[in-house]
Amino acid sequence: MRMFNCLKLGTNLLGAGMLAAIVAAPAHAEDTAKVAAIVKGLDNPFFQTMQKGIEEQAKANGVNVSVQAAANMGDATGQADRLTAMAMQDFDCYLVNPISVSNLVQALVPVAQKKKPIVNIDSTIDPEQAKAAGFAVSTYIGTDNVAAGALAGEEMLKLVPKGSKVALVAGIIG
Structure with missing residues (x-):
């Protein structure tokens, strides 16, 4: 039942419509989960909103949550330390939003050794590095950025005249 709370919180956090596919039975009041969440730097408004969403959904679902964040978007080591x-x-599950595909891998080893669920949100943990460290992520909830980029490109083609010059602004590498 505690796995239910963790997955429900992660799913609700991102507004995904797959909750029914994950949920087998409702949680009971006496089965309140204690969730740890680690997000990217709160110097980015997107991750401020993510933190707020985690906290609001935890409250709405009767889940105790502790949210920690990296000092900033480049603080991969600090995020791993947190x-x-x-x-x-003693948390029942862990929501993780890594700065890079690898910066939280070693920090997740003791979580996996305790057999606690790991819900990877928004930015993926490299599955090969996780496997080499001896664990697997329980589930990933996020956007298919390749598909989202294709949709954005298609929409842009509708909005700009043929032959227009377009700039591509990259996000965080990795």
């Missing part, structure tokens, strides 16, 4: 500290505490 997760390492959270991994030593």
Whole structure:
């Protein structure tokens, strides 16, 4: 039942419509989950909104949540250090939003050793690196960025005249 709360929180957080596919039975009041969440730097408004969404959905679903964030979008080591500290505490599951595909892998080893669910949100953890470290992510909830980019490109083609010059602004590498 505690896995239900973790997956429900992660699913609700991102507004995904797949909750019914994940949920086998409703959680009971006496089965309140304790969830750890680690997100990217709150110097980015998107991740401020993510933190707010996690906290609001936890409250709405009767889940106790502790949210930690990297100091900034480039603080991969600090984010991993925060997760390492959270991994030593007694949480039922972990929501992780890594800065890079690898920065949280080692910090998740003790989580996996305790057989706690790991819900990877928004930015993926490299599955090969996770496997090499001896664990697998329980589930990933996020956007297919390749498909989203294709949709954005198709829409842009409708909006600009043929032959227009378009600039591509990259996000965080990795």
